[in-house]
Amino acid sequence: xxxxxxxxxxxxxxxxxxxxxxxxxxxxxxxxxxxxxxxxxxxxxxxxxxxxxxxxxxxxxxxxxxxxxxxxxxxxxxxxxxxxx
Numbered sequence: 622x623x624x625x626x627x628x629x630x631x632x633x634x635x636x637x638x639x640x641x642x643x644x645x646x647x648x649x650x651x652x653x654x655x656x657x658x659x660x661x662x663x664x665x666x667x668x669x670x671x672x673x674x675x676x677x678x679x680x681x682x683x684x685x686x687x688x689x690x691x692x693x694x695x696x697x698x699x700x701x702x703x704x705x706x
Contacts, residue, residue, distance in 0.1 A: 623686045623695035634677040646701045652688025
């Protein structure tokens with residue numbers, strides 16, 4: 622299992638466009654990817670669940686990756702977050 626935290630820097634937080642891109646990134650991998658924020662844990666591959674987190678700028682999220690390609694998935698998710706959010 623791989624886990625890391627990230628603080629959202631985007632002024633709008635996780636809104637529709639980057640949320641869709643985040644879901645696409647998560648679906649590239651066979652591992653289960655979970656995002657935790659505001660006391661909720663959600664499947665990163667589900668757009669509506671991701672939007673329901675209500676993540677704003679400055680919110681710390683925790684990303685947990687578990688599965689056969691977890692190292693690549695964690696690296697890919699971290700890179701995506703740093704580039705996009």
